Amino acid sequence: MNLTMSIFTSIAIAVAVWFVVWLQPNAMANSALGNSALGNSAPMQDQPAIQSSNHQTSSNTKAMTSVKKDKSEVSVKGIATSIVENTAVKPATSIKPVELVGVSQRVALTQVNQVWQSFRDNQHLLRALKSNQFDVYAVYRNFNNNFTEADLDIGYQRSALNDSVKVTASLPVGKRVQLLASGQHNDLTIASVWQNIDYSREIIAVIERHQIDAEQDLVSVDVIYQDFQFSPSK
Numbered sequence: 001m002n003l004t005m006s007i008f009t010s011i012a013i014a015v016a017v018w019f020v021v022w023l024q025p026n027a028m029a030n031s032a033l034g035n036s037a038l039g040n041s042a043p044m045q046d047q048p049a050i051q052s053s054n055h056q057t058s059s060n061t062k063a064m065t066s067v068k069k070d071k072s073e074v075s076v077k078g079i080a081t082s083i084v085e086n087t088a089v090k091p092a093t094s095i096k097p098v099e100l101v102g103v104s105q106r107v108a109l110t111q112v113n114q115v116w117q118s119f120r121d122n123q124h125l126l127r128a129l130k131s132n133q134f135d136v137y138a139v140y141r142n143f144n145n146n147f148t149e150a151d152l153d154i155g156y157q158r159s160a161l162n163d164s165v166k167v168t169a170s171l172p173v174g175k176r177v178q179l180l181a182s183g184q185h186n187d188l189t190i191a192s193v194w195q196n197i198d199y200s201r202e203i204i205a206v207i208e209r210h211q212i213d214a215e216q217d218l219v220s221v222d223v224i225y226q227d228f229q230f231s232p233s234k
Contacts, residue, residue, distance in 0.1 A: 135212070140152055202227075
């Protein structure tokens, strides 16, 4: 399993975060002057769906009005009622969070290599893998005020393992802002994307995904901000 690179990457991340926090001490107050480029260009692909729902609700209101006006005509009322039933607004479907199996620990960002090592040494999880192709996630959340500590969950996606394992965490659900597209990246590239995070906004999580097989480790990095979070299904 090619996870050795992940350890060195995590050390570089800690250095990159410190670089941003210490050299930009006013980052947490920048929201008064406007969000960074990431914040201003946050994806809005869900907006058309909201507009569509509003249009559909308007159509329902008209149909219901038609029903009230034609109460005396049974045939017309039946048709209008059918229209209302067929065009009723359905509740939005929540996204079920991805379950992870691995290790979880509160850690200083300079010590994340210890969490990676604990994860790599877990022979029970290695034996539970169904194949040599799988995803590993490193999820950083609940940062302290100066971004030197975080809760770190490192784990395999549950679907990659057999039934003899216990879920230890779930991926946070929300609108993700991509910091790094999936690909083969070196340590400095992965660490540098942390400098693109808007630290003036409340951060729900930074998600590092490793798509691993026998030959390569494809890495991508996303961030979820508080204003893009929504509740998962229960």
